Amino acid sequence: METLSSSQGETVRRIAGDLKGRPGPLIEVLHAIQAELGYVPPAAVPLVASELNLSRAEVHGVVSFYHFFRSTPPGAHTVSVCRAESCQAVGGEALAAHVRQQLGVDFHETTPDGRFSLEPVYCLGNCACSPAVMIDGRLHGRVSPERFDALLSEVDRKR
């Protein structure tokens, strides 16, 4: 297991210290860590456990239970493609195949150059405008393969 950098360790301790007085704080602590570090480093687990007076198993159990928490650093941009029924009804599977091909990675993977992480998502609540994609927290509706390419190059330019 990689060790935490000293600044990462400081961040984790500060967040856990700030939130530990709240009722049932673990998920909030993990959200805050991921918001700052981009992921929850495995080496943060024992630190969070000791700060919150939980077992390492409890913390690991929560990190691994929830799809949203990641244990590896994300790419510079995160692309989430909805795989659920409403999007499937209007070409969502073809779009997903196109996205995989364009990025050259499968779901749950990051491109080797670290630019894009690709994640599946099961409903973005944009089902009247399917298929839906979220890129870096921005929601897009009625996304055709062509529109996806345009969005991707737009994001890439901003880098």
Place this chain on the structure above:
Amino acid sequence: MTSTLYVPRDAGALSLGAGEVAHAIAREATARGLELQLIRNGSRGAYWLEPLVEVATARGRTAYGPVTVADVPGLFDADFLSGGAHPLSLGPTDAIPWLASQQRLTFARVGIVDPVSVADYVVHGGYQGLRRALALSPDAVVERILGSGLRGRGGAAFPTGIKWKTVLEQPAGQKYVTCNADEGDSGTFSDRMLMEGDPLSLIEGMTIAGLAVGATQGYIYLRAEYPHAHRALHQAIAAAYQARYLGADVMGSGKRFDLEVRLGAGAYICGEETSMLESLEGKRGEVRVRPPLPAIKGLFGRPTIVNNVITLASVPTILHRGAEHYAGYGMGKSRGTLPIQLAGNIKRGGLVERAFGLTLRELLYDYGGGSASGRPLRAVQVGGPLGAYIPASQFDTLVDYEALGSIGALLGHGGIVAFDDTVDMARMARYAMEFCAVESCGKCTPCRIGSTRAMEVIDLLIEGRETQGNVRKLEELCELMVQGSLCGLGGMAPFPVQSALRHFREDFGIRS
């Protein structure tokens, strides 16, 4: 003179470019030396018209849509600020037939008000329900909810008043009001729209619930996939605290109610109420065994109300306009209105709030306009990924809890996903089990392992291998999951599969 314009901040509208349109309008106004008040409202729910821009005129609000950035200069040239004629003009918003024929009680303010302005909320009838509730005893408030016939809109359709009564009857001490905003069903977005378009109605509903049962703390459990709703809720809660509708002295009553949002982390199972409570406590979202019911032993072991967003947001209008008024809508045991969501392969998708008792056909064709692809509709899935597939031959079924139940389907959270005739129902059945396998919390074996086994069996059917034997295996497996799972995920994931097998046998290679 300053013109007032409305461009939605709703995530769906933004996903179609409403943010860019708002910027373009502001830029163009500045270039032309015009003064604008740009209000970022919720969506009216007519998504095929988004981005829908509205202008306040002497004759009321006038709509233009769908507007793109390229349309903006032309709209100014046509003097749209005074309601001028333009090819995108839709006339008075309230007269658009798709909207005018709806019966909006819960969504009365969505798309109309500034979602995060307490003042605007109050002008449009907000906090009248809480005012009434403060003048009543807790028993009387619960009595009104019982009398309205309101049933849980999250999907389980349990009478809301009975839940509240149970919590009220528990001995005094810490109690909680929790809102299940983990709207994970594909084809549903009414919770999101409401939280983005009129979050104060949810806040008011939760405050009323707190006063009714003696709970001083509320939590909204919001899914992480809804960042726009998160922002709107944050702003609205802060505004409500500032105006003293939340906090130590709610509306000068001396009563306390505090409210905060807690984010989920991408787990469908957390929409199940006991799993949501586990998650609110910061734990793995594993289902609890009931009893004890959450109303008796819920969050942190204390008596807890767990209600869906739409259920709680319907409370203010019931208190304000009376239980009889609300119960006057609907039919049979399905009282009031339901915000129905039209999704998938549908021409005019969006939110339709109507009294219970409409047929699927009316929704799909009169409102929805048929498929988006122009091909015949073949099936709809009602009630999310655990809901049954309904064939076109049953489109005359009424949308109410009992009528859908009688054909082996369920209403759930009111989402309808339409599919045209290119759909392969064996693949949709496989997906239902794939989804269950991904999202199973792992507690019950039939759900954890059965879903993967079912997927394998459906793969064999798709390959055309030993059809008869594999169909029997699949049917048995479905039955086992239904009977042997603690919660609705494993217990209902077979519904789409069983209904697909029943109605679309040819897709599984079964010769009838």
